[in-house]
Amino acid sequence: MGNTPPEVSIAVAGNRTFFWEKTPVAYQVEVHDPEDGSLAEGSIKPDEVNVFLAYSAGGDNLSPILTAQQHEIQHPGKQLIDGSDCKSCHLPDQPSIGPSYKEVAQRYKNDPGAVDRLAEKVIKGGSGVWKKEFVMVSHPQLSTKAATQMVNYILSLSGDDQKPEKIEVKGSLSLTKPDAAVTNGFYRISASYQDKGGKNVKPLSQTAVVTLKTPLIQAESYDQVNRMKVFGEIEDGDNRYAGNMRPGSSALFKAIDLTDVGAITYQYATTVAGVSIEARLDSLRGPLVSVAEVSSAPEATTWQKATAPVKETKGMHDLYLIVRCKNRDEKDILRLDWLYFDHRSNSASMK
Numbered sequence: 087m088g089n090t091p092p093e094v095s096i097a098v099a100g101n102r103t104f105f106w107e108k109t110p111v112a113y114q115v116e117v118h119d120p121e122d123g124s125l126a127e128g129s130i131k132p133d134e135v136n137v138f139l140a141y142s143a144g145g146d147n148l149s150p151i152l153t154a155q156q157h158e159i160q161h162p163g164k165q166l167i168d169g170s171d172c173k174s175c176h177l178p179d180q181p182s183i184g185p186s187y188k189e190v191a192q193r194y195k196n197d198p199g200a201v202d203r204l205a206e207k208v209i210k211g212g213s214g215v216w217k218k219e220f221v222m223v224s225h226p227q228l229s230t231k232a233a234t235q236m237v238n239y240i241l242s243l244s245g246d247d248q249k250p251e252k253i254e255v256k257g258s259l260s261l262t263k264p265d266a267a268v269t270n271g272f273y274r275i276s277a278s279y280q281d282k283g284g285k286n287v288k289p290l291s292q293t294a295v296v297t298l299k300t301p302l303i304q305a306e307s308y309d310q311v312n313r314m315k316v317f318g319e320i321e322d323g324d325n326r327y328a329g330n331m332r333p334g335s336s337a338l339f340k341a342i343d344l345t346d347v348g349a350i351t352y353q354y355a356t357t358v359a360g361v362s363i364e365a366r367l368d369s370l371r372g373p374l375v376s377v378a379e380v381s382s383a384p385e386a387t388t389w390q391k392a393t394a395p396v397k398e399t400k401g402m403h404d405l406y407l408i409v410r411c412k413n414r415d416e417k418d419i420l421r422l423d424w425l426y427f428d429h430r431s432n433s434a435s436m437k
């Protein structure tokens with residue numbers, strides 16, 4: 087006689103990729119275990135299931151559970167730290183030669199001037215604030231921009247916004263973004279159940295996870311592109327963009343749920359007239375769900391916004407953006423910074 091592991095799932099009504107601040111998310115956890123029964127039938131009690139809600143600003147220790155399909159861009163500060171010598175003296179949450187990032191974040195969390203001061207200290211090196219016997223070496227090769235991104239990342243690690251909150255097995259969540267500046271924040275709903283096992287049989291547990299992110303995707307976080315490239319350095323963070331596009335250039339964003347999405351807004355720049363952006367499902371020639379006509383400006387650096395309605399679409403799809411131009415010989419026809427997915431109820435009231 088063995089023990090079969092439980093099956094745990096989280097049903098979410100509506101969109102399974104994004105959350106919108108004004109739209110509550112209805113969810114329900116389902117647990118089924120061949121030996122113990124099920125949550126729906128009542129043989130498994132709601133208090134035997136652990137359901138948690140956690141928010142993450144991105145780029146921290148919740149991220150590993152994300153798949154590439156979540157379009158999670160790593161915090162540029164983390165990428166820079168990973169490529170530098172910081173880890174030889176600093177650990178995320180325990181002291182080493184230098185203080186842990188968490189301690190640094192806790193110490194300066196209410197200090198608005200800290201970012202600039204700490205960035206300067208990373209570049210110049212220094213001592214005397216933490217343990218007296220150690221000195222931080224200088225990093226003269228780092229630009230102020232790079233050091234600032236590193237410090238921004240370190241200060242995001244206070245752990246305060248990541249404490250999971252225990253929630254019911256079913257309900258409706260009003261999700262808001264705690265930090266308005268963060269564009270790649272996400273909520274994570276997790277549900278775990280450990281079955282009762284049997285005589286001489288160890289209990290087995292199972293966890294289901296759903297992540298819902300803010301409805302803004304940076305253009306440079308594509309999964310695949312054809313005839314365009316990313317401009318900007320890691321330290322430019324969200325200011326990077328996709329550019330150098332020609333008629334027919336395309337970008338693929340995998341597994342986007344367009345349920346309840348009423349419109350897409352693009353932040354773009356172009357000096358060329360007659361440019362449009364098509365959104366198609368599942369292939370370059372797949373169903374056309376949206377076309378945005380974009381207007382040109384005299385300067386290639388003038389960022390503008392264009393909003394185009396999206397045909398009612400259900401479920402997860404690979405989203406292809408294809409750039410078109412009336413004059414097929416034009417080059418360098420578009421820069422794309424980000425795209426924002428509007429909820430159908432918001433976009434309807436906008437027009």
Ligand code: HEC
Pocket residue numbers: 167170171172173174175176183184185190204207208212213214215216217218220221222223225236237240
């Ligand atoms: C040789 C070891 C060493 C290296 C390498 C190092 N640090 Fe430090 N760091 C320290 C020590 C020691 C302190 C504590 C200094 C003090 O007490 O003033 C410190 C302090 C800090 C602080 C807090 C400063 C304060 O005044 O509270 C930050 C932020 C920091 N380091 C970031 C970094 C970053 C980012 C890197 C990589 C670019 C880095 N460190 C590389 C040893 C190091």
